[in-house]
Amino acid sequence: MYKNNIYKWVQPFLLIIIIIIAVVSVIAMNEFWKNSNDAHPGRIKQAIERACIQCYALEGSYPPDLQYLSEHYGIILNEDKYFYYYEIFASNVMPYVEVYERGS
Known part of the structure; x- marks a missing residue:
């Protein structure tokens, strides 16, 4: 029981x-x-900078724009979600890269 x-x-x-x-x-x-x-803008920026350095090491100059990185180094850019700022001064100077998340 x-x-x-x-x-x-x-x-x-x-x-x-x-x-x-x-x-x-x-x-x-x-x-x-x-x-x-979710890829964070900081990680995306690091990936772009690493691809720039790889391009410089292999080709002797930094890439002229992000489209070049996308075509030749496999960087996938999500233009709908992020805004990319890529400024290059000269082919032998590291470009300035910023990635911002777009507003909803």
């Missing part, structure tokens, strides 16, 4: 605990993927 009373409240209690763990896991995974999938 005592065992039946324990099983009556243990099963719903375990079910509630499992549901809580599942909900917390789904929320945590959602936050993780939301934060890790």
Whole structure:
């Protein structure tokens, strides 16, 4: 008789605990993927600068524009989401690169 009373409240209690763990896991995974999938402007800027340095090392001059980097070095530019500022002074001077996120 005592065992039946324990099983009556243990099963719903375990079910509630499992549901809580599942909900917390789904929320945590959602936050993780939301934060890790977005490329941040700082990381995009670093990728562009690394491609510029690679271009200088291989060709002896910095790329004339971002389109050149996109065509020859595989940089993918998302013009809908980001604004890219690329200023080059001379072919032997590191270009000034800025990446800004566009407003919604």
